[in-house]
Amino acid sequence: MRLCRIAVQILLIASAPAFAADDIVSGGTAKVSEIVDGDTLVLDDGRQVRLVGIQAPKLPPGRARVKLQPLANEAKAALAELTLGRTVRLSFGGQRIDRYSRQLAHLHDEDGRWIQGDLLLRGLARVYSFRDSRSLVADMLTLEREARQADRGIWGHPFYRVRSVSEAPRHLDSFQLVEGRVLDTAEVRGRTYLNFGEDWRTDFTVTISPKDRRRFRKEPFDLLALAGRRVRVRGWLYQRNGPMIDVTHPEQIELLAE
Numbered sequence: 289m290r291l292c293r294i295a296v297q298i299l300l301i302a303s304a305p306a307f308a309a310d311d312i313v314s315g316g317t318a319k320v321s322e323i324v325d326g327d328t329l330v331l332d333d334g335r336q337v338r339l340v341g342i343q344a345p346k347l348p349p350g351r352a353r354v355k356l357q358p359l360a361n362e363a364k365a366a367l368a369e370l371t372l373g374r375t376v377r378l379s380f381g382g383q384r385i386d387r388y389s390r391q392l393a394h395l396h397d398e399d400g401r402w403i404q405g406d407l408l409l410r411g412l413a414r415v416y417s418f419r420d421s422r423s424l425v426a427d428m429l430t431l432e433r434e435a436r437q438a439d440r441g442i443w444g445h446p447f448y449r450v451r452s453v454s455e456a457p458r459h460l461d462s463f464q465l466v467e468g469r470v471l472d473t474a475e476v477r478g479r480t481y482l483n484f485g486e487d488w489r490t491d492f493t494v495t496i497s498p499k500d501r502r503r504f505r506k507e508p509f510d511l512l513a514l515a516g517r518r519v520r521v522r523g524w525l526y527q528r529n530g531p532m533i534d535v536t537h538p539e540q541i542e543l544l545a546e
Contacts, residue, residue, distance in 0.1 A: 381423025411441025
């Protein structure tokens with residue numbers, strides 16, 4: 289069993305993608321002195337770093353907290369294994385500081401291993417991007433998809449299961465991945481709507497504001513032409529005329545095979 293685990297670790301590390309992007313800026317190197325949780329750490333100069341673009345298991349209130357504790361512990365241990373006491377290279381793309389004064393960075397170890405990519409491939413994090421922090425998200429989605437298809441880590445736990453459109457109302461006020469077929473699309477006063485049911489007042493809907501719509505101009509799909517297509521949408525699920533997700537950037541919508 290131990291040899292199998294070691295072999296899997298080698299495979300995961302070797303499969304991590306090379307790090308290259310035109311919009312990435314080097315942030316120098318530093319040694320990691322403390323692990324806060326599965327996606328946050330502290331450097332020896334006192335800076336706290338949030339691994340940009342991913343979200344490791346968190347502990348929600350209620351009964352799910354106990355069930356998710358092992359996954360949260362595993363993610364934290366993995367980040368410690370990869371970085372604690374080691375020198376890492378920071379790279380920035382997009383917003384550099386969050387509202388908690390943490391640095392938002394991609395991390396690489398001295399061998400060039402991409403820490404975000406490794407955690408995603410192990411199934412110990414999911415992609416969690418924002419309109420102003422989109423660097424390398426396409427690569428991260430590919431790694432997340434591979435881990436999910438293999439049921440690694442969080443993807444074998446019902447808490448992280450991809451939801452169907454009919455399940456969406458039961459998971460409000462949480463970050464979710466929702467899959468379904470777009471029934472129709474509409475644009476009202478510049479705002480785009482993707483409707484997944486016949487009654488937009490009660491069924492699951494995706495909405496894109498006029499300000500955010502411009503980010504889709506160079507994408508390979510036209511939002512208004514998505515009627516009839518199966519898609520996977522990720523984001524914060526809330527209640528407004530039925531369950532709804534606000535989409536602010538293209539990486540939140542993945543086109544699925546028919």
